[in-house]
Amino acid sequence: MTELTAPNLVASSTRSDRRRKLLQNLLRGERPYMLYIAFVVLLVVFSLSSPWFLSVDNFLNIGRQTTLVSIIAVGMTFVIIARQIDLSVASTLALSGMAAALAMSQINNSWIVGAAAGLGTGALVGLLNGILTTQLSIPSFLVTLGSLSMARGLAMMVTNTKPVIITNETYFAIFGEGSFLGIPVPIAWTLVAMIVGILLLHYNVFGRRIYAVGGNPTAALYSGINTKWVTTAAFVLTGALAGLAALVLSARSHAARPDVVQGMELDVIAAVILGGCSLFGGRGYILGTLFGSLIIGTLNNGLVLLGVSSPLQLVIKGAIIVAAVAFTKR
Amino acid sequence: MELSGSIAAEPRPSTALLMVGGISKRFGGVRALRDVNLDVRAGEVHALLGENGAGKSTLIKILSGVHAADSGTIEIAGKPATFDSPARSREAGIAVVYQDLSLVESLSVADNLLLDREPRTRFGFVRKRELMARAGTFLSELGIPLDTKATVGSLPFAYRQMTEIAKALMGEVRLLILDEPTSSLTSDEVRILFDAIGKATRRGVGVIYVTHQLNEVFEISQRVMVLRDGANAGTFVTAETDMKRLVNAIIGTDRLAPAALRAEAAAARSFDPSPVLSLSGVSKDRLSAVDLSVMKGEIHGLAGLIGSGRTEVLETIFGLRPVDSGACQIDGRPWLPRSPADAIAQGVALVPEDRHVQGLVLDHSIERNITLPRIPHFSRWGFMQQRAAARRADAAVAKLSVKAQGASSLVRTLSGGNQQKVVFGKWNDPRPRVLLLDEPTVGVDVGAREEIYGVIRNAARDGTGVLVVSSDLVELIELCDRISVIVDGRVARTLVRGEIDDAExxxxxxxxxxASEQGVLQEPHA
Structure with missing residues (x-):
């Protein structure tokens, strides 16, 4: 009973094995291919039914329209894998936009100040969400339901609901209207968020901790992981990304408005769940989230091109989301 | 096939409640059951033994209609029966009491007993008074001491099981299947459960009793069937067999390590008389001034009843409960555990009591679980060194002989014993200074138990100080160099090997x- 060995049962970690695993991480995640099939089906259906759908311009359009949802959904992926939810993201976006625009108008009209104020405000809301959830053990559903309302209210209070005009050209170029290597900057920022998300979730030790905390919080605690800190960090990341989305939106519209993107949190959550995250935590992957968000964006775009009335669009969108989740469920 | 000493299951259609003939079941390439026969008589407790993976669960799932058998017959009271769903099995009078109970914890005992069968008015309103009365009458008829108004969630575990059994009896149940009902009960609670089982059999209900505890088989069953590798390994009349024969049937004679050899292995071990961990006067909540020391290479047991504070001692050392007062030393240096991360950094490891809740992320791979407490070791500039992590997991899987396809298998798919080995694997490398074990072999079959003992002894031989809590006194005596008796949050006495030599x-x-703690003069009964 001294040497316990079972050589034939040990997995070998060969190079090709690693590569296959990497591919799995990126492409498949836990839900086999259904997501991609659904996306392709959507593309085919819309291409056949609308002559305008299949064009580079239109795809750039879809990319631009899904930017806000995609950027925030990266953060939401972390939050949902950690078994939490953040309902406050749309309000956080509005508040961060106001903070960015006001900071610029007060301090030198500097785009750096604006960007710092926007990102900082978002991260701060995330920090508060995280601290209230973990330190006071209030379910994040309730905490963020409260901050959804508070952040929106604050955004409206600061200017008495008036929009704030932005005039800094550099700010427009960096976040809204320029392009980088031929890619429109909103899409470039989405890619940045995605890549950071993939690195953090799939390659960084932080990702391991997030999966463990969501998979089994008690076991994570018993393994020496500071579960409160890890959970809070996921909220901070999501808040900061809502701040980034605010910069993109305000740079595109040359102004920050306190009443923008109401209800967008639902699109964000739908994108993450469509992308294969489990609402029970412990499962999910970033590229899935991107596709989830693209499916929602493509739906929005395609239905408009088909001339579907907007109330009917809502009904169809909702039905397709439920159907897709039902299909991809294991 | 070892069948000596077994009696053939004679066909007695007049008295047999359940007759299972030649049941076989395949899952893919695995033959889970091969030509299994079983008969249960009315009023009989028929024990079912076997290692994890021997086919017990599959057999139960076929009887309860979860799986369909590939071949074979089932007869209930002489009539052929086929179950294509759990509902059909229930209609035929078979009820399964699962390990994780199927009660609504927020409702009262009475509400649970009559769930979905509530007496109601024409408009669907519940007649509360009649409901309480019916539940109360039923329980007193049965002689089960349960308060109908008590909320199930607030009851001790044994009483919940009793509720579950009562609920099963309330329907027209003829065969009751209990799947490891005592795995989380204290010895007093086991009494209560056995009492309830007795009440059921007296009403003519047949019971299939699945367990890992051989002593329970002798206490409660009339006959016992052993499954090994999906086939009958013998059916015995309990009164005519003994522990040794059953163990042989369960694991196969060839695999049983001779007792003499084990004793030798234990005696050959010696430990360094320098304490790797010592507590003096540690107090917190229910702990009052605990004094304890664990030497390098020692296996030190903590014995005590449930609620005595055994688990709290381990949790305090692991930093889960900040110490109120007292001192603690590790390797001669003063140290007060502040958090699990702090304890791990000092070389303290914990294999917790409930591996599903506290030990493992069931839906993650073996590799992910094994590397979980070592994440900081694999971080280079924040990036996970995935290859190094995989190597270390492979090494642990090999060393502990975890039976799995590979380190990427999901932990959920493993048997109880192999899951427990994965929990040990979390602390395989680097070797911990202090290894805390809370009920290390609960729900683990006989073969895997021996392997886990081997793992524990190896750790001690390498110089780790082991502190082990166990309700299994035989286990403590077999493993430990010293045993401290915990009573009411303090160490009442420490025994050295040889001072005591049997569990009784x-x-x-x-x-x-x-008894002396409670000021009660009570003659202890064995």
């Missing part, structure tokens, strides 16, 4: 200390 003596001792 230790059991007496615990009873005596407990």
């Amino acid at each position: 003596e230790l059991h007496h001792l615990l009873q005596i200390y407990q």
Whole structure:
């Protein structure tokens, strides 16, 4: 009973094995291919039914329209894998936009100040969400339901609901209207968020901790992981990304408005769940989230091109989301 | 096939409640059951033994209609029956009491007993008074001492099981299947459960009793069937067999390590008389001034009844409960555990009591679980060194002989014993200074148990100080160099190997200390 060995049962970690695993991480995640099939089906259906759908311009359009949802959904992926939810993201976006625009108008009209104020405000809301959830053990559903309302209210209070005009050209170029290597900057920022998300979730030790905390919080605690800190960090990341989305939106519209993107949190959550995250935590992957968000964006775009009335669009969108989740469920 | 000493299951259609003939079941390439026969008589407790993976669960799932058998017959009271759903099995009078109970914890006992069968008015309103009365009458008829108004969630575990059994009996149940019902009960609670089982059999209900505990088989069953590798390994009349024959049937004679050899292995071990961990006067919540020391290479046991504070001692050392007062030293240096991360950094490891809740992320791979407490080791500039992590996991899987396809298998798919080995694997490398074990072999079959003992002894031989809590007194006596008796949050006495040599003596001792603590003069009964 001294040497316990079972050589034939040990997995070998060969190079090709690693590569296959990497591919799995990126492409498949836990839900086999259904997501991609659904996306392709959507593309085919819309291409056949609308002559305008299949064009580079239109795809750039879809990319631009899904930017806000995609950027925030990266953060939401972390939050949902950690078994939490953040309902406050749309309000956080509005508040961060106001903070960015006001900071610029007060301090030198500097785009750096604006960007710092926007990102900082978002991260701060995330920090508060995280601290209230973990330190006071209030379910994040309730905490963020409260901050959804508070952040929106604050955004409206600061200017008495008036929009704030932005005039800094550099700010427009960096976040809204320029392009980088031929890619429109909103899409470039989405890619940045995605890549950071993939690195953090799939390659960084932080990702391991997030999966463990969501998979089994008690076991994570018993393994020496500071579960409160890890959970809070996921909220901070999501808040900061809502701040980034605010910069993109305000740079595109040359102004920050306190009443923008109401209800967008639902699109964000739908994108993450469509992308294969489990609402029970412990499962999910970033590229899935991107596709989830693209499916929602493509739906929005395609239905408009088909001339579907907007109330009917809502009904169809909702039905397709439920159907897709039902299909991809294991 | 070892069948000596077994009696053939004689066909007795007049008295047999359940007749299972030649049942076979395949899952893919695995033959889970091969030509299994079983008969259960009315009013009989028929025990079912076997290692994890021997086919017990599959057999139960076929009887309860979860799986369909590939071949074979089932007869209930002489009539052929086929179950294509759990509902059909229930209609035929078969009820399964699962390990995780199917009660609504927020409702009362009465509400649970009559769930979905509530007496109601024409408009669907519940007649509360009639409901309470019916539940109360039923329980008193049965002689089960349960308060109908008590919320199920607030009851001790044994009483919940009793509720579950009562609920099963309330329907027209003829065969009751209990799947490891005592795995989380104290010895007093086991009494209560056995009492309830007795009440059921007296009403003519047949019971299939699945367990890992051989002593329970002798206490409660009339006959016992052993499954090994999906086939009958013998059916015995309990009164005509003994522990040794059953163990042989369960694991196959060839695999049983001779007792003499084990004793030798234990005696050959010696430990360094320098404490790797010592507590003096540690107090917190229910702990009052705990004094304890664990030497390098020692296996030190903590014996005590449930609620005595055994688990709290381990949790305090692991930093889960900040110490109120007292001092603690590790390797001669003063240290007060502040958090699990702090304890791990000092070389303290914990294999917790409930591996599903506290030990493992079931839906993640073996590799992910094994590397979980070592994440900081694999971080280079924040990036996970995935290859190094995989190597270390492979090494642990090999060393502990975890039976799995590979380190990427999901932990959920493993048997109980192999899951427990994965929990040990979390602390395989680097070797911990202090290894805390809370009920290390609960729900683990006989074969895997021996392997886990081997793992524990190896760790001690390498110089780790091991502190082990166990309700299994035989286990403590077999493993430990010293045993500390915990009574009411403090160490009442520490015994050295040789001072006591059988479980019965230790059991007496615990009873005596407990009685004196409560100021009750009570003759301990074995």
